[in-house]
Amino acid sequence: MKINGVVVRVPGKINLQLGVGPLDPNGYHEVTTVFQAISLFDDVKVKVGEAGSGIAITLSGSTAPGVPVDDSNLAHRAAQIMIERYDIGSDIEIHLKKEIPVAGGMAGGSADAAGVLVGIDALFDLGLSRDVMERIAAELGSDVPFSISGGIAIGRGRGDQITPVLSRGSYHWVLALSGHGLSTPAVYNECDRLREGLSISRPQISDLMMQSLRAGDSKAVGKSLSNDLQPAACSLRPALRLVLDVGLEYGALGGIVSGSGPTVAFLVEDEEKALDLTVALSASGVVAGVIRATGPTHGARVIETL
Numbered sequence: 001m002k003i004n005g006v007v008v009r010v011p012g013k014i015n016l017q018l019g020v021g022p023l024d025p026n027g028y029h030e031v032t033t034v035f036q037a038i039s040l041f042d043d044v045k046v047k048v049g050e051a052g053s054g055i056a057i058t059l060s061g062s063t064a065p066g067v068p069v070d071d072s073n074l075a076h077r078a079a080q081i082m083i084e085r086y087d088i089g090s091d092i093e094i095h096l097k098k099e100i101p102v103a104g105g106m107a108g109g110s111a112d113a114a115g116v117l118v119g120i121d122a123l124f125d126l127g128l129s130r131d132v133m134e135r136i137a138a139e140l141g142s143d144v145p146f147s148i149s150g151g152i153a154i155g156r157g158r159g160d161q162i163t164p165v166l167s168r169g170s171y172h173w174v175l176a177l178s179g180h181g182l183s184t185p186a187v188y189n190e191c192d193r194l195r196e197g198l199s200i201s202r203p204q205i206s207d208l209m210m211q212s213l214r215a216g217d218s219k220a221v222g223k224s225l226s227n228d229l230q231p232a233a234c235s236l237r238p239a240l241r242l243v244l245d246v247g248l249e250y251g252a253l254g255g256i257v258s259g260s261g262p263t264v265a266f267l268v269e270d271e272e273k274a275l276d277l278t279v280a281l282s283a284s285g286v287v288a289g290v291i292r293a294t295g296p297t298h299g300a301r302v303i304e305t306l
């Protein structure tokens, strides 16, 4: 049966550890990170568009306002790359239902790009392997391969070389949202500025983090959370320190700026603690919003065919 369209559900991510190496001569940083996919999703609908309409993007969802619909949208670039590489003669209609915070360090744009890759593969029955898809994903951005794979994984290189991590248990998160995003390049620049004159070693994942994940020990995972970009994000947005203090004071197992921020992710013991912390953070007046989520969850996958 020929399908007219697909809906792909794609998760946001949290970096449980993010190690950032020194700036290399090409202007990049080597990154070693542990990603966890969490239950906060964008739904990406991909359909064959009307002839002559090109790649057309529409938006809905709570975090859609302000997201571009032109070729600067990562989903547009993903569609373009697939059309060129696989000689797709059709125009493409994309609808993004966005719930992942924008510019929040949770890979919202990367999720949408991953959704388009998986969606076009399914719609045109291309039968691409995970490997091929992840390679195309890496051309679009360093977080895009993980958005396809989901679960828990180590990312090396620029974060785009993914190795799955076997782990146990599920994790409860409380996410403290900021009213305004932080630009990822600006946070890296600030990180370089703060480190000027220091000798920076190659980034590594701690043994304690790997052991804790294998054991499904959320208390130990909470203690092992770390992010080399956190000082830079806090330097650009000092209010984040206050948010971290409030969360830890109210019993979080650990708290961390997610990726380049400004979302702050708190790990808590269970659903009840998540509710308590949600109330405390909301009442504190230091956050723009609070969301609860669990992880790990699946990567980009088709949830509906049309």
Ligand code: ATP
Binding pocket: 066, 067, 068, 072, 073, 074, 075, 096, 101, 102, 103, 104, 105, 106, 107, 108, 109, 110, 112, 113, 143, 181, 184, 259, 260, 261
């Ligand atoms: P990461 O965690 O991968 O660094 P992020 O979650 O901090 O990313 P995004 O939500 O991907 O950041 O958005 C960063 C910028 O990219 C936004 O300011 C927005 O203008 C632009 N952008 C392009 N495409 C998208 C998209 N599909 N969704 C959201 N933002 C997009």
